[in-house]
Amino acid sequence: MNMPPSSALPVPATQTPTRAMVLTLGLVAAICGLIIVSAYEGSLSAVRDNRRVALERAITKVLPGANKTISYLALPDGAIVAASGGDAPVGALRFHAAYDAKGSLMGIAAEGSAKGYADTVRILFGYSPPCACIVGIGVINMRETPGIGDKILTDTAFLANFKALDTRLNAELSGLANEVKTVKHGTKTQAWQVDAISGATITSRAVGRAINEASQALLPRLVPKLEQIQKAP
């Protein structure tokens, strides 16, 4: 390209001093920081309320009739402590005890997750101590294919698996007596098997795995200490 004669060049714009640039960025960052902090503070209580209501609703779905729920942590050393608002310690498992109107324990709700077809399937399941079985499941979050994978929410034959899914512990109380396992559609023979939905096997398996992994981890810690949380405090 031919350079035009220097006299025709526009007057070069003066270079902005570094100080001005840093000051401007600092000012903008300060304004933005202020906006973010006020938005966070302003929405915090509403967000917390929303989360609490959503959790309570999910628990009532898997344990119908629950009147009051309290969150606990099962620590790696076997102790059970009430969950505080802050972060849970490493290795602690969170679960929710549901109490009926009289204040006695009616069931435990806990979360499990496993990789599904599109993304992680996060479920909440209800455990009933008297029958040592899973009595209901609900989905917290999933991105499964609409009309296919999301049948796990609506398929009545599939949901019937979770009316009394056997999760008894073995004699040493170290794990489940029988692993919860998803089997091919129509081949369920045992109370601890999950009959998959035909055409949505991957999502069905994710549900089975999520329950198995979560109960293998939680129940050995929880069952020996059930007495401790039998009554609502």
Next chain:
Amino acid sequence: MSALPAPNPVSTWDDMMEGVWRQNPTFVMMLGMCPTLAVTVSAVNALSMGVATMLVLVASCGLVSMLRHIVPKEVRIATYIVIIATFVTAIDYGIQAVSLKLYDALGAFIQLIVVNCIILGRAEAHASKTPPVAAMLNAVGMGAGFTIGLLALGTVREVLGAGALFGVSLFGANFQPWVVMVLPPGGFFVLGSWLLVFAWWKKRKRAMSPTPITTSRSA
């Protein structure tokens, strides 16, 4: 209109309508295609995404315009991104406070408003050169245009893919939903069909008008 105190009311009104129709971000400028295709599986999602984007757009254009005399041109893009990210974060908290269900449905696309080119494009091409009121009006128009674009996709996809509109069932239990419409390919089908409709309309209008009109300024 001349009685209004605004310095140039016609141009301001034009500025606003520009985004709604002539320069519609979805159908004319083809910007922000990522949320357009991804979140429009239902009318409610489309509407909320459109409104969220509009709020970010208006707020950031307002602030960019207010700061336009003091921001050195060397650091302007960095400044715009910081401002946009700020308002996206605020909207993110706001949606969580309104509805967690909606928040889960929109997923990562709320945070991804930051990289929506409509917003940075407006900040750079318009708000950094105009006073705050005009910049915000233009942003309202662009946001409305984007919302209309999303709704055009969201309503069609929900009606065909779920047999419902805004969650209200339309056809009863015997309707077999076209599941493909709420899957990613459905987004492309519906967007393509809308573009076809607009292209056909533009062609017809051009054929009917005696003098050739330009597409960008056809008043």
